[in-house]
Amino acid sequence: MAELSTTSGRYIKGVTLGEGTYGVVFKALDTLTNRTVAVKKIRLGKYKEGVHVTALREIKLLKELHDPNIIELIDVYPHKRNLNLVFEFMESDLEAVIKDRNIVLSSADIKSYMQMTLKGLAQCHKKWVLHRDLKPNNLLIATDGQLKLADFGLARILGSPDRNFTHQVFARWYRAPELLFGSKQYGAGVDIWAAGCIFAELMLRRPFLQGSSDIDQLGKIFAAFGTPRESQWPDMTSLPDYVEYQYCPAPPLRSLFPMASEDALDILLRMLTFDPKSRITAQQALEHRYFLIEPAPTRPVLLPRPPTRPEGKSKPAEVASPAAPIVLSPPNKARRVTLFPGGAGGDVHSSGRVDTGYPFPSRDASGGTVPGETPSDHGEIPMSVDMRTTAGQAIPPRPTLNSTDRSYLKRKLDMDLAVSHYQEEQQI
Ligand SMILES: Nc1ncnc2c1ncn2[C@@H]1O[C@H](COP(=O)(O)OP(=O)(O)OP(=O)(O)O)[C@@H](O)[C@H]1O
Numbered sequence: 001m002a003e004l005s006t007t008s009g010r011y012i013k014g015v016t017l018g019e020g021t022y023g024v025v026f027k028a029l030d031t032l033t034n035r036t037v038a039v040k041k042i043r044l045g046k047y048k049e050g051v052h053v054t055a056l057r058e059i060k061l062l063k064e065l066h067d068p069n070i071i072e073l074i075d076v077y078p079h080k081r082n083l084n085l086v087f088e089f090m091e092s093d094l095e096a097v098i099k100d101r102n103i104v105l106s107s108a109d110i111k112s113y114m115q116m117t118l119k120g121l122a123q124c125h126k127k128w129v130l131h132r133d134l135k136p137n138n139l140l141i142a143t144d145g146q147l148k149l150a151d152f153g154l155a156r157i158l159g160s161p162d163r164n165f166t167h168q169v170f171a172r173w174y175r176a177p178e179l180l181f182g183s184k185q186y187g188a189g190v191d192i193w194a195a196g197c198i199f200a201e202l203m204l205r206r207p208f209l210q211g212s213s214d215i216d217q218l219g220k221i222f223a224a225f226g227t228p229r230e231s232q233w234p235d236m237t238s239l240p241d242y243v244e245y246q247y248c249p250a251p252p253l254r255s256l257f258p259m260a261s262e263d264a265l266d267i268l269l270r271m272l273t274f275d276p277k278s279r280i281t282a283q284q285a286l287e288h289r290y291f292l293i294e295p296a297p298t299r300p301v302l303l304p305r306p307p308t309r310p311e312g313k314s315k316p317a318e319v320a321s322p323a324a325p326i327v328l329s330p331p332n333k334a335r336r337v338t339l340f341p342g343g344a345g346g347d348v349h350s351s352g353r354v355d356t357g358y359p360f361p362s363r364d365a366s367g368g369t370v371p372g373e374t375p376s377d378h379g380e381i382p383m384s385v386d387m388r389t390t391a392g393q394a395i396p397p398r399p400t401l402n403s404t405d406r407s408y409l410k411r412k413l414d415m416d417l418a419v420s421h422y423q424e425e426q427q428i
Pocket residue numbers: 017018019020021022023024025037038040071087088089090091093137138140150151167168314315
């Protein structure tokens with residue numbers, strides 16, 4: 001095992017690439033190998049007692065996870081009050097691919113991205129390492145098109161990121177139902193659930209289940225797959241934060257993904273199975289018929305990719321765009337929650353608006369939401385209206401601002417202010 005470096009002299013610092021949950025990321029030159037690298041500077045001050053020595057040991061263990069679909073952790077060294085993690089430099093990430101309106105993803109391209117994600121997951125799970133915070137911006141893309149899982153194990157080693165932190169607002173959308181119900185004894189299934197959400201997002205070109213609170217996230221999941229019966233998920237009712245939801249039947253999955261093949265729907269359903277014990281594993285998913293039949297996954301080097309990262313451009317501005325869902329006040333988990341249809345009860349958005357994952361509500365001639373209207377105006381389940389709006393279609397154009405949009409932007413601004421106050425308090 002390679003030893004931790006004791007000096008930062010090996011690296012020549014370049015531009016800032018961005019800032020994430022754990023700290024700032026810089027581009028740098030590794031003078032030992034002449035390679036371009038990315039240095040993630042983790043602020044130890046943020047962790048009151050610093051990073052425990054066991055955590056350092058575990059970070060070193062991550063260096064042993066050698067796989068073409070896992071980002072290489074090249075080096076780890078302390079510097080002043082920071083811990084610096086040195087990774088191979090990556091050109092882009094899956095979030096940028098999904099959001100790029102100039103990129104058309106064929107089913108072979110989607111299959112390729114999914115195959116690489118699952119290969120990386122299978123390797124980590126084999127070594128008993130969980131990611132726990134998988135999302136499209138943690139799936140980085142190298143110059144040769146290889147997708148690599150990043151930030152593996154950090155959530156566990158450095159502690160759960162604060163969900164109120166701006167960067168973490170999106171992460172809820174990929175959380176497995178057992179985590180949302182407060183399970184402490186979760187396993188590899190949490191990563192498979194997240195991978196299933198990413199698969200759905202690749203097909204829809206927008207985040208699949210966009211909850212605005214943990215309660216709302218579960219509501220979105222149940223609206224898409226039906227409220228689980230105890231027979232479907234026997235352990236559910238004994239989970240720490242379990243609350244009962246009004247029964248809601250599942251709409252046909254086909255109606256949410258009209259363009260998907262039967263095999264794509266089948267593997268998706270197996271990844272998004274409620275009971276983690278029955279959820280497919282990464283290895284089983286790789287052996288699923290979906291990957292064995294035509295079309296074959298696109299060779300990574302041929303995959304469509306967005307232009308390379310602009311030098312010195314950090315991501316936070318994008319993260320803080322109006323696309324961020326509003327985090328509402330904590331729900332009272334003790335009370336019985338009633339949910340849609342018709343938007344009755346539950347912790348849905350105070351305005352009744354359903355986030356599209358894009359800056360503004362989508363306009364759609366086929367009965368989807370338009371600005372100023374809520375899905376419940378149509379008397380339908382918000383999720384299915386939302387999904388049908390853009391499923392398999394081009395991303396809708398941005399409509400002009402109306403009063404709904406203005407009130408949304410105001411709430412967004414309020415949230416940004418709250419977050420910046422929080423950061424000031426924490427001296428982040
Ligand atoms: N290995 C890398 N190569 C190139 N850029 C990177 C690398 N790792 C991170 N970045 C970039 O640095 C920025 C911050 O990354 P970081 O992983 O800290 O947070 P994030 O992925 O933006 O958000 P989160 O903390 O929620 O995962 C992002 O723009 C990210 O794409």
